Amino acid sequence: xxxxxxxxxxxxxxxxxxxxxxxxxxxxxxxxxxxxxxxxxxxxxxxxxxxxxxxxxxxxxxxxxxxxxxxxxxxxxxxxxxxxxxxxxxxxxxxxxxxxxxxxxxxxxxxxxxxxxxxxxxxxxxxxxxxxxxxxxxxxxxxxxxxxxxxxxxxxxxxxxxxxxxxxxxxxxxxxxxxxxxxxxxxxxxxxxxxxxxxxxxxxxxxxxxxxxxxxxxxxxxxxxxxxxxxxxxxxxxxxxxxxxxxxxxxxxxxxxxxxxxxxxxxxxxxxxxxxxxxxxxxxxxxxxxxxxxxxxxxxxxxxxxxxxxxxxxxxxxxxxxxxxxxxxxxxxxxxxxxxxxxxxxxxxxxxxxxxxxxxxxxxxxxxxxxxxxxxxxxxxxxxxxxxxxxxxxxxxxxxxxxxxxxxxxxxxxxxxxxxxxxxxxxxxxxxxxxxxxxxxxxxxxxxxxxxxxxxxxxxxxxxxxxxxxxxxxxxxxxxxxxxxxxxxxxxxxxxxxxxxxxxxxxxxxxxxxxxxxxxxxxxxxxxx
Amino acid sequence: xxxxxxxxxxxxxxxxxxxxxxxxxxxxxxxxxxxxxxxxxxxxxxxxxxxxxxxxxxxxxxxxxxxxxxxxxxxxxxxxxxxxxxxxxxxxxxxxxxx
Numbered sequence: 001x002x003x004x005x006x007x008x009x010x011x012x013x014x015x016x017x018x019x020x021x022x023x024x025x026x027x028x029x030x031x032x033x034x035x036x037x038x039x040x041x042x043x044x045x046x047x048x049x050x051x052x053x054x055x056x057x058x059x060x061x062x063x064x065x066x067x068x069x070x071x072x073x074x075x076x077x078x079x080x081x082x083x084x085x086x087x088x089x090x091x092x093x094x095x096x097x098x099x100x101x102x103x104x105x106x107x108x109x110x111x112x113x114x115x116x117x118x119x120x121x122x123x124x125x126x127x128x129x130x131x132x133x134x135x136x137x138x139x140x141x142x143x144x145x146x147x148x149x150x151x152x153x154x155x156x157x158x159x160x161x162x163x164x165x166x167x168x169x170x171x172x173x174x175x176x177x178x179x180x181x182x183x184x185x186x187x188x189x190x191x192x193x194x195x196x197x198x199x200x201x202x203x204x205x206x207x208x209x210x211x212x213x214x215x216x217x218x219x220x221x222x223x224x225x226x227x228x229x230x231x232x233x234x235x236x237x238x239x240x241x242x243x244x245x246x247x248x249x250x251x252x253x254x255x256x257x258x259x260x261x262x263x264x265x266x267x268x269x270x271x272x273x274x275x276x277x278x279x280x281x282x283x284x285x286x287x288x289x290x291x292x293x294x295x296x297x298x299x300x301x302x303x304x305x306x307x308x309x310x311x312x313x314x315x316x317x318x319x320x321x322x323x324x325x326x327x328x329x330x331x332x333x334x335x336x337x338x339x340x341x342x343x344x345x346x347x348x349x350x351x352x353x354x355x356x357x358x359x360x361x362x363x364x365x366x367x368x369x370x371x372x373x374x375x376x377x378x379x380x381x382x383x384x385x386x387x388x389x390x391x392x393x394x395x396x397x398x399x400x401x402x403x404x405x406x407x408x409x410x411x412x413x414x415x416x417x418x419x420x421x422x423x424x425x426x427x428x429x430x431x432x433x434x435x436x437x438x439x440x441x442x443x444x445x446x447x448x449x450x451x452x453x454x455x456x457x458x459x460x461x462x463x464x465x466x467x468x469x470x471x472x473x474x475x476x477x478x479x480x481x482x483x484x485x486x487x488x489x490x491x492x493x494x495x496x497x498x499x500x501x502x503x504x505x506x507x508x509x510x511x512x513x514x515x516x517x518x519x520x521x522x523x524x525x526x527x528x529x
Numbered sequence: 530x531x532x533x534x535x536x537x538x539x540x541x542x543x544x545x546x547x548x549x550x551x552x553x554x555x556x557x558x559x560x561x562x563x564x565x566x567x568x569x570x571x572x573x574x575x576x577x578x579x580x581x582x583x584x585x586x587x588x589x590x591x592x593x594x595x596x597x598x599x600x601x602x603x604x605x606x607x608x609x610x611x612x613x614x615x616x617x618x619x620x621x622x623x624x625x626x627x628x
């Protein structure tokens with residue numbers, strides 16, 4: 001029997017390989033480099049790795065010849081396991097930018113007095129002598145950087161995956177490091193460990209559904225490749241029960257990752273318990289990667305069965321927006337409030353996802369659904385990252401002051417921080433001249449042109465409800481009297497400040513001049529099949 | 530030979546695993562139930578591989594096993610930490626985060 005070696009286009013998948021390589025080297029650094037040098041080695045390694053991967057992405061982008069008259073739509077690489085096309089490359093750039101901001105947040109040492117926000121020694125029990133000793137020695141877990149890099153490599157693979165097996169492996173590679181990162185907070189360790197347990201248990205449960213969905217879809221189509229599944233769907237061969245079951249179970253796995261209702265129950269607990277730097281990164285980048293994968297799976301593989309999944313997704317989108325916005329009204333913890341707000345955002349992004357139409361129905365000048373979703377996740381990712389970065393700097397004696405009542409009077413204590421946070425909240429609410437407005441307009445337009453007007457009506461109503469709770473936070477910050485000493489705003493190092501600055505600047509720029517990015521997305525937002 | 534009995538068996542195993550996750554309290558047992566779900570999927574993958582006459586399903590089953598092993602490493606580490614802190618592996622006791 002002849003065995004032909006698979007042909008791998010290493011240059012076209014180099015961004016993934018660079019990040020994975022950096023992660024592996026990071027593990028070796030833990031073993032080989034003395035403890036005093038590890039922090040800086042890891043930070044520099046991770047930052048250089050992400051920047052290198054960005055450079056590699058630019059190289060791949062040039063291979064597609066985006067500016068020429070006949071741009072290539074993309075390449076199927078590694079024997080069709082990965083699709084490197086316009087949406088993939090855009091998502092790669094976005095995830096790598098978010099990863100760079102994540103590295104900066106993870107590296108912040110000034111807020112905790114010279115150590116990172118991660119547990120000094122995760123194995124030392126909370127409240128014991130061992131923990132106090134670890135903290136007195138100034139120990140810190142620098143393993144968080146390789147873990148972050150492993151998660152990023154999974155996130156790069158996830159939206160590019162072009163067969164079900166790669167999709168599954170990428171899902172796990174991105175999830176497993178995040179489960180661990182959630183449990184590594186330096187303060188409030190019980191909450192942090194509980195968040196890790198909940199995220200892990202529910203994540204493993206949902207990936208069980210995901211694998212069974214893969215098995216059923218494979219049974220239906222006789223292949224794992226998206227293109228072959230699309231062929232099977234188009235020819236309506238095989239058992240419909242297998243197709244519907246497989247599609248539904250795959251949707252459960254992916255909707256869990258994006259935090260859509262009714263699979264959102266983990267979101268508030270995990271976002272609240274996890275270290276805030278991890279929450280910020282996870283909220284932004286996981287959602288970007290998971291929506292990329294959701295779009296590719298449902299448009300490329302299941303596009304022909306659109307009439308089967310669209311009604312279900314209507315329901316999920318409506319439920320997600322209602323649950324996210326209504327539950328956020330009663331929250332008293334800022335991180336939990338932002339978590340419910342991210343659930344509501346998942347619903348808005350799903351609204352754009354519902355704009356699925358066959359290519360013939362999309363006229364020139366229309367907002368195409370992929371374009372709308374990619375624009376929305378860009379604005380959402382950068383706003384969320386900056387908002388969580390601000391949560392890390394509002395502190396009291398016990399660390400971060402996340403209770404909303406402790407934020408009363410923040411506008412007097414630090415007009416700058418409160419002002420930026422208010423601006424980001426207005427962006428999330430979708431006020432004109434912020435990027436959130438353009439994002440909402442794009443997803444609503446995409447959904448409307450596909451006839452999903454009932455979802456858009458609910459989305460507009462829920463935007464109004466959401467605006468109420470965002471404004472409530474602003475009112476508390478600026479017009480309420482501080483309780484007791486009031487909040488204090490710790491001065492962060494340049495690392496956290498630059499994350500906040502980048503997020504706020506992007507929110508403003510994409511709100512005032514969204515045209516260039518929207519046009520660019522309009523040109524590249526097409527999946528290869 | 531018909532594939533149906535094997536698929537029915539895998540569906541039954543998957544359902545048992547699913548019910549186990551939803552009803553059991555001990556984190557380790559919940560975790561074992563998740564593994565049962567993954568193994569039920571493996572049975573389905575291998576059966577469909579035989580029915581379709583190609584090897585993709587069998588390869589996928591190997592990958593699922595590897596991923597399940599990696600999940601055990603991460604999962605047991607998290608459950609161990611929780612158990613050492615609280616002296617309990619019950620998922621009902623981990624209830625500080627709510628509302």
